[in-house]
Amino acid sequence: MKALFFDIDGTLIDNETKQVPRSALKAIKDAREAGHLTFINTGRVECIIGNIKSRFKMDGYICGCGTQIVVGDKTVFEKRIDHDRGIEIKKLLKKFNVEGMLEARQGIYFPAKPFIYPEITERALDAISTVVEPSVGEFDRDDYDFDKFCIFDDPRFSRSDLKSFFAECSDFDIIDRGAGFYECVPYPCSKGKGVLKVLDYYGIALEDAYVFGDSMNDLPMFTCGAKNRIVLGEHDTALEEYSTYFAKKVLEDGIYLSMKELGLI
Template sequence: MEKAVLFFDIDGTLLSEVTKEIPDSAVEALRRAKDAGHLLFINTGRTVCSIPAEIRRLPFDGYLCGCGTCIVYHDEILFQRSLSRERGRAVIEKMFECSLGGVAEGPEDVYFPERISRFDKLETTRRYFRAKGMGIECSMERGDFIYDKLFIYADGKSDLGSFLAFIDEDMEAMDRGGNAYEVIQKGYSKATACEFIVEKLGFTKDQAYVFGDSSNDLAMFEYADHAVAMGEHAEVLEPYTEYVTKTVEEDGIFHAMRHYGLI
């Protein structure tokens, strides 16, 4: 088979949200693909600082992070786009004004509200990152930091509409379900990251394969000719899916890569 470039989401695609582990079969599939000469990339909504250690130990050629706002190839940062400090601070202040919960995700750390919030999902996320040694050094209120994106939470007490209107000039919100929204910079996505790498490394679009499961994978599914949805995936991906594989826990990555003759 000709050389291909493969793009993988992390959560729910490589990393099981049930077992919290990467299946041995996926590790083996990545190793075989690498040995076959294919290039392997993570393409994630996570910012570069929060790529899990177990992912970094795998044979990836690079990391496309923050929904297209940071592109790393062989430890070299090829592209980085953060909000300005002034704009980033204004967005956070508006978030608090509108009674939303949220976490700011930057290239160096993640940033949480100083006080415990009323949003259970936010506090679960806080505990996850603390266990990884992140989100501890400074709070959203006090820190002088830059960030690439936000993850926000709303409820009946929130003025979500005013917040969305405030950010509309340069950011957009992806509905992740359950009153949670991934707020990303306009003009950047998992698709722009794929396109950057395909063009930079001299591939054709037909040589690109994407693997994902959630709504924030939609852009790269719309971009790619070869789009693989995991056995459990967001319905919004279906019109753009070429192949549905098994679930993460059922060795979905291995089966998909074997289906395409990549291994």
């Protein structure tokens, strides 16, 4: 029995077209029928993977870069940002004029309009709105907790003091996704730590772990010790030195063909 871990965006779903190849759906189905365990391992929090759950039948989900692990229908691990620390983060965002999006398993929270970077943040808001109804202008409320957060910036004409803000966030892993987008995950959580917790839960060896990814927030998966590391055709070049298999692009049946060649299906 092997354990397979899949990123979503850019791995199972094409980033540009948002299409899911039928071959990827078949590959997951065939792998489970062969007796393997399959898991989503995503930066998305639980409230925005509902459509993924309905399309891909998985054995579990690692959400929010390892801040929540669900096996079957049971949450076996969770880490939320401490309530008071969450309030402090919101104050720091305002103090340093930083545009942020708060991510929680129960919802997504945007600052009040007008946004600091309207073009960028409106685009993110529109994308989230296709999956779940986000809350806008509720940063001042203190009756909710969140799991991680993202930062939006415009490198062309930044109006934010990111350096000072990040200096106040030493308890977070700041993942630079490029183009002014940063993912902020509370230590010690990561996609890699999530993989290790699932392997330990089932008693599966690192030699039998397969991770599939494409972007910088997948790097912890590729460096956690899993012996089989599959990078999709369109990927961040920083993953290449850690990859053991280079798959084709998502829409070129990259998932199915790689799993076939690796003997998983």
